Amino acid sequence: MNLIIDIGNTFVKYAVFSNNDIIYFLKDKDFDNDIANQVIKDYKVSSCIISSVREKISYNLKTSSVFELSHKTKIPFNIIYSNKETLGADRIAAIVGATELHRNNNILIIDAGTCITFDYIDNNSNYRGGRISPGIMLRYRSLFDYTSKLPFLEKNKDYDFLGMNTKNCIISGVQNGIVSEIQEIINVIKKENDDLLVIITGGDAFFFEKEFKNTIFADEHLLIKGLNRILEYNA
The missing domain is CATH 3.30.420.40 (ATPase, nucleotide binding domain)
Structure with missing residues (x-):
């Protein structure tokens, strides 16, 4: 399972993917480490990616792989x-x-x-x-x-x-x-x-x-x- 965390200017979105299907989605005002870790636990998430347009955020996610999107990330274009x-x-x-x-x-x-x-x-x-x-x-x-x-x-x-x-x-x-x-x-x-x-x-x-x-x-x-x-x- 993949956890996607999209931190935008107005909202934070959490989504869990099983293959290419969204099986969980939540939209909130601010990033909450406890919410993210509860989702990781409930859905047995193995990988996570974080994308943020805000200032640097701190997080402590309890999963084996956490990936933060940046200009150094490999992308398919x-x-x-x-x-x-x-x-x-x-x-x-x-x-x-x-x-x-x-x-x-x-x-x-x-x-x-x-x-x-x-x-x-x-x-x-x-x-x-x-x-x-x-x-x-x-x-x-x-x-x-x-x-x-x-x-x-x-x-x-x-x-x-x-x-x-x-x-x-x-x-x-x-x-x-x-x-x-x-x-x-x-x-x-x-x-x-x-x-x-x-x-x-x-x-x-x-x-x-x-x-x-x-x-x-x-x-x-x-x-x-x-x-x-x-x-x-x-x-």
């Missing part, structure tokens, strides 16, 4: 990147998850979470670059924090192209702005590869489901499936 150590663990895992599900494709992976990340990998498994952009709530928060009168708003799945009051103008600006940004990146890369496969995942992916046609909306476990693949690749 080629990174053409000026400073590999700065390519986030979450982005690496999402790329591996996507390429494992859709081999030999030109793929753009868009992960819509706290930040929105864009990562492009070609059909020869070469990483071609990406972008990092503020996510929905970061944009709403910045408008509230850096102005004196604009209100703080929450995500809204229903929004018009143009607003007729301040609230709706903010919602339109934030969420249509993201839609336009995503569409432009897709259009530019498709000029090079018209067979581009686009995968949108992450906690906020469903906000944009209606906006994009011919797009695969991956399940929420894309990243942890990638981590399980990395763990198996390094076994």
Whole structure:
């Protein structure tokens, strides 16, 4: 059994894999060593991989093999990147998850979470670059924090192209702005590869489901499936 621990900006996810199947899943706010060790005990976990985008965490896991994802980790694609150590663990895992599900494709992976990340990998498994952009709530928060009168708003799945009051103008600006940004990146890369496969995942992916046609909306476990693949690749 493999234990996957994905420590993101907002949530920590624990998943147990039996071969390629998820048999246990838990999402929490913070990493808890006791929870991890209880899962290890209950499911007789033999190997564990930890991926974190937060500051260095301390852990004491009671299993024979604990593997921490870093830029030195062997991965099943080629990174053409000026400073590999700065390519986030979450982005690496999402790329591996996507390429494992859709081999030999030109793929753009868009992960819509706290930040929105864009990562492009070609059909020869070469990483071609990406972008990092503020996510929905970061944009709403910045408008509230850096102005004196604009209100703080929450995500809204229903929004018009143009607003007729301040609230709706903010919602339109934030969420249509993201839609336009995503569409432009897709259009530019498709000029090079018209067979581009686009995968949108992450906690906020469903906000944009209606906006994009011919797009695969991956399940929420894309990243942890990638981590399980990395763990198996390094076994």
